[in-house]
Amino acid sequence: MNLKELSAHLGLSQTTVSRALNGYPEVSEATRQRVAAAAEQHNYRPNTRAKGLATGRAMAVGHVIPASARHEMVNPIFGDFISGAGETYATHGYDMVLSMVDDGDQARVYRELKAKGTVDGLIIHGPAVADERIGLIRELGLPFVVHGRATAETEPYSWVDVNNKSAFQRATELLVDLGHRRIALLNGLETMDFARRRRAGFEAAHEARGLDVNLSLMLSEEMTETYGHQRAHEMLDRDDGPTAFIVSSMIIAMGVRRALEERGLAIGRDVSVITHDDDLSYLRNGGEVPLFTATRSSVREAGRISAQMLIDQITMPTDEIPTRLLEAPLMLGRSTGPYPSTDAHADAAQ
Amino acid sequence: MNLKELSAHLGLSQTTVSRALNGYPEVSEATRQRVAAAAEQHNYRPNTRAKGLATGRAMAVGHVIPASARHEMVNPIFGDFISGAGETYATHGYDMVLSMVDDGDQARVYRELKAKGTVDGLIIHGPAVADERIGLIRELGLPFVVHGRATAETEPYSWVDVNNKSAFQRATELLVDLGHRRIALLNGLETMDFARRRRAGFEAAHEARGLDVNLSLMLSEEMTETYGHQRAHEMLDRDDGPTAFIVSSMIIAMGVRRALEERGLAIGRDVSVITHDDDLSYLRNGGEVPLFTATRSSVREAGRISAQMLIDQITMPTDEIPTRLLEAPLMLGRSTGPYPSTDAHADAAQ
């Protein structure tokens, strides 16, 4: 059923039916009711493409996923982010279109999205410290919101990000205040902006407490369980091994925990661990008292916020460029404790 | 730059330019070259909506994600599936549109997708044993492919699935052959079709080996790390606890492993574990010899295959209804061993 048929059926013009359905005032209330009823009955929905052609709006938002970011992003947190964003899109009648893209093709894809008119706006995922995408998209004139920030970008742009630096600074300070002096940082790839900021927070905490960072305890790799497991073992093998770990994801934390258990070390007593927790729906840091002490920030919520921000920019463009910094509170769990441990057990286990 | 402008620029009609670009024969080779060059130079791309309107094709495929399936599916495996499917779509010029939907709204959303003409086809995720979506979509007349199967569905439909039953049967048989008699099954929710089939394989193996299944060792819950951890502990607390576990996901397996380590049990010696491994890019069951013995099947590959199958159905509809059963080979890792253990160590550890 299309407009033509519906209006013929009603004995009205397409104009009137269209207006009735879209809430324009030039239609009598009686007619509007009649039209609405008929539309409902015949399950009429305006064709998206035709509507888009006529209005110049695609009613769709694009998410471009660089293939390189797959391991870092697609899987662990992407699902939750998308899921949050999707809820928001749904309530506003927007579709979400996803593109998986090889890194070299990025520019091409963005241009294409613009030229083909597939989407009204874009969400940029996983920004690097210096990210050329931002300049490109701004140039194309598509509204966009970056999930995260790109430190090297000098022009203003719209973003939603967690306060990674302050979160990791507070986490580090907590450990220092608990007496830890050799703290390891198992970070994500520091080409990624969030990782760079976390490192900055880690360093800032050392500085604030008058300590030197130990470069040999700072690692930056893809965030996998194996990474956490392997590196924790290696570090703990050393004479001057760490007494505490700060890690960038729950997955890494699980690897670290496994290593500790294999060594008979009690987490939170012999060795402390703090992780960043994206509050993923399939990886809860659960319990009344969470297992891991963590800097927590819901990536799903970030998805909702980003989507809303983008839709706002699409529907009512303004000159201001909105940004949103989300705090990541430090949630105390069972994985942190004083050093040296007050419990004799700790030494025995070693 | 649109067709009109481009053709004006070239001094040709829109017809000719369109034909040149789309490879029709009624255009001289010289003209075609000229057109192609100009299009390239001006970065011309036909507007998707206009093209869609004219051709009746949306050049897009829909993935509807039921909100209820979030924990089970969105996160752990969804990213990889989507990523595989996305690659295939990209090479064929299709867009992928995602909808997050509350369960009650499912029917509405499918109808809408059809009526609005947003997509040319659908992929159905996470089918339940009895899944009303299949009938609905068939009725709507949209091409679709189900990732998984719905056992209760009687009419034929297109699907791509792993041979869950045979995989779990072989896994179970291996454990029995290794001497295990009390084998636990930590399954996913058995409203999901895949879980039901895995259970069937588990039971079939018992039957084939002349054993009775122990209902108290069979669980069916959401597949989280906590689930594996908690339930493994509970089961091992019992006098007649299991000597081996078969679990439905790497995440559960990680929970079980943690429980074993906490109890000082050596995995693969004191207690055996087999898991299903979706070969997720962020959760590798790595190493030359994998950590876990596992039934392995790449969900990313399943995504590619499903996407290709759907595109084929869209572009050249036939009467046959293609299906594809993927085998999940049993990969021997370090988490399985004979029972009773030949190693005296095992008892000592207990």
Next chain:
DNA sequence: GAGTCGGGCCAAAGCGCTTTGGATGGCGTG
């Protein structure tokens, strides 16, 4: 009672593309 106003409706143009149904003209044929 003539003139004005505006509520309610409609015809038609236009969004950017594909595709049908010609037009045109150079060339070989008898």
Next chain:
DNA sequence: CACGCCATCCAAAGCGCTTTGGCCCGACTC
């Protein structure tokens, strides 16, 4: 030399919708 054929190109219709610019007529003003 007239004819027909083919290669090449074009004008215009149509996809389903929104929106501009009117039309019509009853109500209201003076």
